[in-house]
Amino acid sequence: MTTHLTHWGVFEADSDGTRLTSVRPWRGDPEPMPLIDNVASAQHHPTRIDQPYVRKGWLDRGPGGAGRGDEPFVPVSWETAFELLSEELNRVYREFGAESVYGGSYGWASAGRFHHAQGQLHRFLNCLGGYVRHVNSYSYGAASVLMPHVIADMSVIEGHATSKKVLAEHSELVVAFGGLSPKNSAVSPGGVSRHNTRTWIAAARDRGCRFVSISPLRDDIPAEAEATWVAPRPGSDAALMLALAQVLDADGLADNDFLDRYTVGYQRFARYVRGESDGVVKDPRWAAAITGVPAEVIRGLAHEMAAARTMVTVSWSMQRAEHGEQPLWLGVVLAAMLGQIGLPGGGFGHGYGSSSHVGEPSRGVSVPRFPQGGNGIDRFIPVARIADMLLNPGASFDYDGRRLTFPDIKLVYWCGGNPFHHHQDLARLRMAFTRPQTVVVHDGFWTATARHADIVLPATMSIERDDYGAGQNDRGFFPMKALTRPHGQSRDDYVIFTELAERVGVGKEFTEGRTSHEWLRHLYEEWQSQVSAELPEFDEFWDSERIELPVPDPDQVLLADFRADPNLHPLATPSGRIEIFSETIDGFGYADCPGHPVWIEPEEWLGGLLARQFPLQLIANQPRTKLHSQLDVGAHSRSAKIGGREPVRLYPGDASARGLCDGDIVRIFNSRGSCLAGLVCDDAVAPGVAQLSTGAWYDPDPVDPSFCRHGNPNVLTADRGASSLSQGCTGQLALVEIEAYRSVLPEPAIDRPPATVDEGNPKG
Numbered sequence: 179m180t181t182h183l184t185h186w187g188v189f190e191a192d193s194d195g196t197r198l199t200s201v202r203p204w205r206g207d208p209e210p211m212p213l214i215d216n217v218a219s220a221q222h223h224p225t226r227i228d229q230p231y232v233r234k235g236w237l238d239r240g241p242g243g244a245g246r247g248d249e250p251f252v253p254v255s256w257e258t259a260f261e262l263l264s265e266e267l268n269r270v271y272r273e274f275g276a277e278s279v280y281g282g283s284y285g286w287a288s289a290g291r292f293h294h295a296q297g298q299l300h301r302f303l304n305c306l307g308g309y310v311r312h313v314n315s316y317s318y319g320a321a322s323v324l325m326p327h328v329i330a331d332m333s334v335i336e337g338h339a340t341s342k343k344v345l346a347e348h349s350e351l352v353v354a355f356g357g358l359s360p361k362n363s364a365v366s367p368g369g370v371s372r373h374n375t376r377t378w379i380a381a382a383r384d385r386g387c388r389f390v391s392i393s394p395l396r397d398d399i400p401a402e403a404e405a406t407w408v409a410p411r412p413g414s415d416a417a418l419m420l421a422l423a424q425v426l427d428a429d430g431l432a433d434n435d436f437l438d439r440y441t442v443g444y445q446r447f448a449r450y451v452r453g454e455s456d457g458v459v460k461d462p463r464w465a466a467a468i469t470g471v472p473a474e475v476i477r478g479l480a481h482e483m484a485a486a487r488t489m490v491t492v493s494w495s496m497q498r499a500e501h502g503e504q505p506l507w508l509g510v511v512l513a514a515m516l517g518q519i520g521l522p523g524g525g526f527g528h529g530y531g532s533s534s535h536v537g538e539p540s541r542g543v544s545v546p547r548f549p550q551g552g553n554g555i556d557r558f559i560p561v562a563r564i565a566d567m568l569l570n571p572g573a574s575f576d577y578d579g580r581r582l583t584f585p586d587i588k589l590v591y592w593c594g595g596n597p598f599h600h601h602q603d604l605a606r607l608r609m610a611f612t613r614p615q616t617v618v619v620h621d622g623f624w625t626a627t628a629r630h631a632d633i634v635l636p637a638t639m640s641i642e643r644d645d646y647g648a649g650q651n652d653r654g655f656f657p658m659k660a661l662t663r664p665h666g667q668s669r670d671d672y673v674i675f676t677e678l679a680e681r682v683g684v685g686k687e688f689t690e691g692r693t694s695h696e697w698l699r700h701l702y703e704e705w706q707s708q709v710s711a712e713l714p715e716f717d718e719f720w721d722s723e724r725i726e727l728p729v730p731d732p733d734q735v736l737l738a739d740f741r742a743d744p745n746l747h748p749l750a751t752p753s754g755r756i757e758i759f760s761e762t763i764d765g766f767g768y769a770d771c772p773g774h775p776v777w778i779e780p781e782e783w784l785g786g787l788l789a790r791q792f793p794l795q796l797i798a799n800q801p802r803t804k805l806h807s808q809l810d811v812g813a814h815s816r817s818a819k820i821g822g823r824e825p826v827r828l829y830p831g832d833a834s835a836r837g838l839c840d841g842d843i844v845r846i847f848n849s850r851g852s853c854l855a856g857l858v859c860d861d862a863v864a865p866g867v868a869q870l871s872t873g874a875w876y877d878p879d880p881v882d883p884s885f886c887r888h889g890n891p892n893v894l895t896a897d898r899g900a901s902s903l904s905q906g907c908t909g910q911l912a913l914v915e916i917e918a919y920r921s922v923l924p925e926p927a928i929d930r931p932p933a934t935v936d937e938g939n940p941k942g
Contacts, residue, residue, distance in 0.1 A: 181723055182640070183289045183369040183647045183656040185805050186213040191641070193661045197221060198641065206654075209373035211364045216804060216812025217641065221665060223811045224930050225624045227636035228666030230259035234935050236616070236632040241266065243612035247630040248880070250933040256667065256677075263633050264681035266616055270589045271306055276555050278588040280614075281309035284316070284561050285595020286805065289369040290645030290658050292548050292698055295594025295620065295637070298671040301550045303591065305684040308554030310585050312561035316600045319562055319906025320497040321506055321528060323578050324771075327760050329510050330737070330749055335528050337651060340489070340736045342378040342530075342537035348523025349387050350486035353479070354405075355415055355509060356493025357391045357398025358531030361802035366534035369647050371654035371724070373534060376400045388486075390479065392418070394797055395869060396862040399531070408479070409864040410469035412795045412911055413499060413783035418476065419508035420777055421465030424451045425480035426515045428461070433517025440744055441514050443759020447774040460777070468777070468785060488516055491527035495799060498910040500780040502900040507775035514756050520741025527736070538651035542728040543709045545648045545655055546701035551687075557585050560905035564597060565897055568610035576902040579766045590617045593637070593671055598626035598876040598890075599807035602909045603850055603897035605884035620671055624931050625807065626876035636668040643670050644695060646702070646719075648727065656724045670694060763903065771901040782896065782913040784866050792848050792913035794832065794868045798891040799910065801871035810875050811929065820856020822926050824874035824889030828916065829867065830859040838918060845919045846870065848912060851884030851893035854919055868916060872909070875928040887924045 181190050181204055188204035198218035203210030220226075234252050235245035254262075270278060281303045287295040303309040314322040322332050329335070345352065352358075363375040380402040383389065389403035394412050399405045410418050426432045427448055437444045453459035462473035483490075492509035496502065510526050518524025529536035559567050560577055563584075571586035590611075601607045604626075611617060611630045619631035628634050641661040648655040672694045679688035692700060702716045719725060739747040748754030752762055764773025782788055784795050800806070803815045810816075818825055821843050828838070838844060842857045846868065855870055863869050870891045877888035886893045895912045899905035 180659060180661055181656060182661060183371070183658055184214065184217065184640070185286055185289050185367065185369055186365045187211045187373065188369070188371050188654070188656065189214040189217070191218070191661055196662055198661060204371070207372055209376055211373060212814050213364065213804060215814040216809035219813035220809040220811050221639060221641065221662070223623070225811050225928070226622060226665045227624055227628065227634060227668070229636060230254050230256055230667070231634040231934065232259065232262060233632045241615035243614060246612050246617065246632065247608055250935045251634065252935055259633060259635060260677055260681060263618060264678055266589070267306065267678070267682055270616070274588050276306065276308040277310060277557050277585050279303060279309045280567070280587045280590045281311060282564070282590055282592040282597065283595050284312055284597065284600060286367060286808070287594030288640035288645070289647045289649070290640050290643075291368070291546055291647050292694065292701065293640065293643055293645045293670060293672060294548065295671050297548045297550055298675055299591060299593040301548065302675040302679060302688055304551040304553050305679060305687045306682065309591075310555070310557045310559065310587065311553060312564070313558050314560055314904070314906065316498075316562055316907040316909070317532070318494045318497060318529070319560060320502040320900040320904040321494070323904035323906070324503045324506060325528070327751060327763055328507055328757050329526075329751065335736070336536055337540050338734060338736055339527050339529070339537050340522070340525060341539045341732060341734050342374065344522050344733050344735060345489060345537065346378040346381040346385070348487060349382055349489045350523070351388050351390070351482060351488040352382070352491065353390045353392065353483060353488060354399060354491050354493070354531065355392045355419070355505060356496040357393040357395065358400065358403065358491070359398050359493070359800070360400045362800050363531050363534050365805050366649045366652065369649035369652060369656070370534040371649065371652050371656070375531070375534070376402050379403050394795070394864040394867045408471060408475065410471050411784045412797060412867065413780045414469040414785065415496060416501070416504040416508055416775065417460070417465045417468040417777045418471055419505055419512060420451060420460040421462045421476045422480045422483070422512055423508070423515060424460045425462065425477050426484060426512075427451055429481070431481065431484035432515040436517030437514060440519070440741070441756040441758050442753045443757055443774060446759040447511065450774060450776065483512070483516060487521065487523045488518060489524055489527060490516070491530045494529055494532040495910050497900065498907050500782070500898065500900060500908050500911070501770060501778045502906060502908065503771050503903060504775045504778065510756065511758050511775060514758065519756070520735060520737045522733070522735050525736055535650040535652065539729045539732050539734045540651060541653065542730045546646070546705040548697065548701065559584065560899070562601070562899065562907040563905050564601065565603070565607045565610040568613045575905065576768070577905050578903060579762070587613075588615045590614045592618065592627060592631070593620040596625045596627045596807050598630070599872060599892070601897070602892050602895040602907070604876055604878070604886070604890065604893045605851055606897055608878065608883050620674060622665070622668065623811070629932050635674055636666060637674070638664045638668045638670050642668065644698065646698065653727050653729060654724045655727055657720050657722065766903065768902040771903040780911070782911060788913050792915045793866070794914050794916060795866055796846070796891060796894055796912045796914045797867055797869040797910065798872050798895055798912065799869065801873040804873050807873045807875055810873055820858070821923070822888070823854050823856045824870060825858045826855035826868055826870040826889070826916070827858045827860045827863045829863050829865045830861055832865060833857065833859045836916060836918070838916070843919045843923060844916050846894060846914050846916050848894050848914045850896065851886070853886040853889050853891065853893050855889040868914060877926050877928045879924065888926050888928055
């Protein structure tokens with residue numbers, strides 16, 4: 179029996195050397211997650227990539243995007259794959275330079291720190307001279323840009339969030355905009371050893387803490403919270419928050435002493451809330467017409483917030499929308515008006531319930547990491563603008579006060595991620611993927627990204643290689659010994675890049691003369707010498723189950739030092755204070771993100787004209803049966819599907835009005851695309867809302883790629899930035915309609931490999 183770390187928990191496994199014969203939750207996890215059941219069942223699934231492949235059209239005609247995503251693949255030897263790829267890398271870098279290569283690799287990849295696919299790829303490309311990189315994330319792209327202007331960098335807000343232990347002991351009221359999702363808090367970047375979301379919430383509730391969940395989904399918070407559910411129209415939360423601020427201001431409930439000492443710009447914001455700047459008072463009656471939340475509920479909540487030790491928390495999902503900066507900024511403003519930032523159990527949080535690590539106290543030490551070297555060029559895009567970049571080389575775009583241009587990408591190299599999961603308007607992304615001359619993908623599975631590549635190299639799963647890992651803010655540092663031999667001809671990314679590096683003349687720079695196991699030892703020993711001599715030697719660590727890393731302050735409170743002395747511990751904002759009005763952002767002149775938070779009507783919401791044509795608000799949130807799209811072919815993920823399609827939840831009244839019943843296969847559609855899904859009628863979903871999680875592998879119809887036969891909601895979501903400030907992802911919300919699917923059901927193709935051609939003989 180051996181333990182193994184994943185993003186969704188630690189498991190114990192037995193193996194016969196080829197496959198895992200038994201997988202169980204780690205005995206040290208108080209709230210284990212069933213997602214571990216995907217691992218063993220997916221390892222030898224037919225969609226595992228068994229050897230290198232090259233798209234036939236690329237092999238026959240040379241570099242070029244025509245036919246990409248439609249043509250069969252040719253199985254080739256590793257020798258042939260290395261020869262073709264090394265020649266192509268040399269050609270592109272020689273003819274077009276490093277600024278023509280996009281090192282994509284956005285995604286969580288595996289939990290291991292050395293075999294982290296992004297780090298492996300980026301080190302390799304840096305040895306060649308560099309690459310165009312991405313900045314920020316799909317999860318909180320708007321927050322990454324906004325928050326440093328307003329209060330603090332996301333590394334501070336995430337890593338030093340008030341601990342869940344402190345919330346359990348001190349909070350009297352938790353107002354959760356976007357809920358505290360139990361499924362999202364099951365996962366954490368790099369791994370999670372001990373899940374505790376239900377535990378801390380139950381402890382807080384038992385002590386008398388009240389929870390208010392503001393979300394279109396009643397079950398966006400654990401049942402232990404016994405939460406009051408408030409369901410505004412999706413996309414209207416900024417209006418609700420402005421009305422809360424108006425009540426605090428008008429009824430004398432704002433903490434003016436705190437505002438004067440710790441913030442700048444409140445009076446400018448207050449003029450807007452009072453209606454002095456635009457003639458519209460942002461009171462509860464005004465907000466009720468926009469949000470659908472009764473005015474008396476809004477007023478009562480504001481008074482309750484002022485009377486209690488209140489934590490205002492905003493989920494990552496709230497800013498994954500058009501104008502997503504506004505509710506996030508307003509969460510900070512509300513917490514500042516209450517005057518509790520820096521106090522135990524009060525203040526502001528961003529991401530509780532979005533990831534397990536938020537609210538875990540910061541570790542005293544980091545963990546070893548494979549060095550990536552220096553990038554020789556400084557060209558980048560916000561990560562959610564990849565389709566714009568590929569479709570519009572040379573075009574200009576706004577970003578955080580700068581005017582930038584998209585590079586002309588000739589080669590895309592992707593490892594350990596699936597943009598056909600993360601990105602929006604997938605038919606447009608599919609078109610964008612035809613523009614580069616060459617697309618290279620390392621993956622363990624035939625995901626949509628692998629199916630839209632030219633050269634596909636089979637990579638190992640984490641259970642098939644030696645590594646070690648620790649999640650963000652997680653105390654457990656685990657050795658991760660290989661549990662089985664690799665599937666088929668799969669190889670570690672490091673082994674692949676080592677061979678490529680030798681062939682293109684940078685072998686010494688990439689490997690520094692070390693094997694992967696020698697790197698594991700070297701990085702550990704280097705880390706040990708820097709951190710503490712009390713840590714065990716590498717061999718002792720490698721033979722152990724784990725080591726526990728120190729946590730200096732289990733009772734950490736976000737910005738406690740700033741509250742104690744804002745002059746001695748200023749924020750990293752331009753003023754050193756919380757910026758309710760930002761001179762910097764105001765100076766950018768962005769109409770879609772002015773100098774203080776405002777209500778801006780989104781293009782797609784139930785209060786707009788487009789809702790007459792598409793009267794349901796799609797919520798494209800994260801799935802409960804997998805992490806993003808990882809291991810979608812696993813047994814636990816497949817157990818939730820209906821007729822092989824992803825489930826969509828709909829309010830029973832909305833279903834009956836359309837003549838739909840539980841278990842029906844339905845077509846969800848708008849002007850961008852359509853998909854099939856299996857219907858679940860559920861009164862935990864607010865009326866007018868359809869909830870279809872992301873993560874179903876994109877399965878485009880051969881004739882119409884805007885039609886996904888499997889249930890990927892990103893054929894429906896819009897590929898637009900949150901604002902000119904952040905260019906963040908807006909994939910959370912879209913307007914749709916739903917109808918019964920009356921045609922002959924198409925057979926999904928995601929459960930089998932793509933077509934191949936071997937020596938002229940087609941294979942299905």
